[in-house]
Amino acid sequence: MRYTEILTRTEAALAAGRISERDLEHLLQRRADRPGSARPDTAGVLAAIGLMVAFLGVALLFGLRWHDLHGGVRVLSPFLFPAAALALAVGLSRSGRPVWQSELAGIVGFVALVLAFLAAADAFHPRDNGLFGVVAAAIGTAAVVALHLQLRNARLTGWGLSVALVALTGSAAAYAGAGSHDVARVMAGHAAVAGAIGALLFARSRLAAVPAIRTSLLLWSIAAVDGTSGDGYQHLSVWHAVISLTVVAAFVLSSALELDGLVWVGALASLAWLGMLAAVIGSSAGWAIALLLAGAGLVGLALLVAGVRRRRTPIG
DSSP states (O other), rough: HHOOOOOHHHHHHHHSSSEEEEEHHHHHHHHTTTTOOOOOOOOHHHHHHHHHHHHHHHHHHHHHHTTTOHHHHHHGGGGGGHHHHHHHHHHHHHTTTHHHHHHHHHHHHHHHHHHHHHHHHHHOOOOOOOHHHHHHHHHHHHHHHHHHHHHOOOOOOOOOHHHHHHHHHHHHHHTTTHHHHHHHHHHHHHHHHHHHHHHHTTTTOHHHHHHHHHHHHHHHHHHHHHHHHHHTTTTTEEOOOOEEHHHHHHHHHHHHOOTTHHHHHHHHHHHHHHHHHHHHHHOOOHHHHHHHHHHHHHHHHHHHHHHHHHTTTOOO
């Protein structure tokens, strides 16, 4: 490669203001934070799919016999599955395998951990679901931190912490005896704090800011759903405006800040938004037309976002 030419073009782009020093630092930091990264190849993908299918098969076989178990074995045995997946993630990382393989194993482990807690709750029948949720979220947070100490994977840790902190916030509010409205307000308050933290961190470290911004959007979404349940899903309330703004914010921030992971948060919030609007609309033709216009507006927003990305001037 012609490194001299690339360096000259980069220097010229920096001097002309077509790229900023922060953009260049972000690019270099992303590469530094993903050592050993490699694109998935056919053999690796097939092996990963095979392991996941086998993992699911073992889980299904276990589920068929799980109801026959008793006592502590029935409560604790589901945690063998997340433990195996997370141990595999650590083993893949230490053996120098591509980062995406350990990330995939970690994600499977986190999902299995959530399912394990749900199974344990069904077997244990806790007297206080709020307290059980707090304990489960605290254990999940500790598991995410422990995995981060082994993998040092900011993206995997960020997603895990976002989900764990959202669960911890809602469970703590429920344990404190808050009703649906109060839980929604608590989550909204925490969402505002997380968003402010993300904004303050963004100028210093994008990697540190992304989990805070993602957590804020997730909290706003869940607060809207929870708040609407208190008012009744058939009635229009301020929470419908909250979920609408959350959807727009997720997609706009994803494009403006080049945080592609926020697209998934926006997609999840969009599903909640559609469900909430469908409950309000019912059989009203007027609301159906409003929904059609809202959908057209979202399509227009998508086209606007795509246009902004296309107009960006490449380096050189």
